Amino acid sequence: MKKKLVVLTGAGISAESGISTFRDANGLWKNHDIMEVASIDGYQRNPKLVQEFYNERRKQLFEVEPNAAHFFLKDLEHNFEVAIITQNVDDLHERAGSSKVIHLHGELRKARSEKDEKLIIDWNKDIKLGDLAEDGNQLRPHIVWFGEMVPEIENAIDEVLTADVLVIIGTSMQVYPAASLKDYAKPNVPIIYVDPSDTYTDSSITHIKKRATESIEELKTILNIF
Known part of the structure; x- marks a missing residue:
């Protein structure tokens, strides 16, 4: 066995x-306060900014290999x-x-409903405001942000x-x-x-x-x- x-x-x-790391000097946080782009409060304040941030990160996946x-x-x-x-x-x-x-x-190549964390779908393109889950709510990145359960x-x-x-x-x-x-x-x-x-x-x-x-x-x- x-x-x-x-x-x-x-x-x-x-x-x-x-893939850029979050916390290095040259990492992705350089131009963004962590709580702006990686917290549920930040998303609720400015969903467009957060969606764009993760859209860029998702695109990067297709440029790298294991x-x-x-x-x-x-x-x-x-x-x-x-x-x-x-x-x-x-x-x-x-x-x-x-x-x-x-x-x-979470996973960059998945999206989920804003209101139902269990309603998860595969997603390989940008998430735009107006893209809806099956329950009629806005899609968001399937990412666990600060302020959320794991x-x-x-x-x-x-x-x-x-x-x-x-x-x-x-x-x-x-x-x-x-x-x-x-x-x-x-x-x-x-x-x-x-x-x-x-x-x-x-x-x-x-x-x-x-x-x-x-x-x-x-x-x-x-x-x-x-």
């Missing part, structure tokens, strides 16, 4: 494919039962072939609770509730953290201070012992 490998990914893994780290995680399915929990709203894990991906913060958090917790190994890649571990997921791992479950920064330190984990694509060989060596 294969061991269960749970992987939590953040902006760092997608940045290597060319990188070696995405494909590596897919290939781990040969040896492990793999569940990926991602904070990213892109579809690069799916395009690399990963079979189980939980999106904590619907998939319980599913993510269930995955971590059953993990034999937990790998965290490319996240600062500063955004909650995602950052708390590691606390649900069973005692003595190995935790491997892949990120070049020193912003997150925990003596109980193995820290590979490299970017996602640069860590592949080291991760192979570590995971080979399980």
Whole structure:
């Protein structure tokens, strides 16, 4: 029986494919206050601005491809039962072939009703004011904004609770509730953290201070012992 490998990914893994990160100096927040474009209050104040912001981000998806780290995680399915929990709203894990991906913060290539968070549809073009869901309400990006609940958090917790190994890649571990997921791992479950920064330190984990694509060989060596 294969061991269960749970992987939590953040902006760092997608940045290597060319997707701008939210919190870097040159990231997408540079020209926008976070609360203007990533909060439910911001959307209610200026829905046109927020729709345009995510329309641009959606277009960017069609200009990038999964990188070696995405494909590596897919290939781990040969040896492990793999569940990926991602904070990213892109579809690069799916395009690399990963079979189980939980999106904590939503998906850019989906839209939903303003009034019914469960009325979700596939959407690959711009969302314009006047585009309506089946219930007659305005469509909005299927994104979890500040001030909103994280619907998939319980599913993510269930995955971590059953993990034999937990790998965290490319996240600062500063955004909650995602950052708390590691606390649900069973005692003595190995935790491997892949990120070049020193912003997150925990003596109980193995820290590979490299970017996602640069860590592949080291991760192979570590995971080979399980």
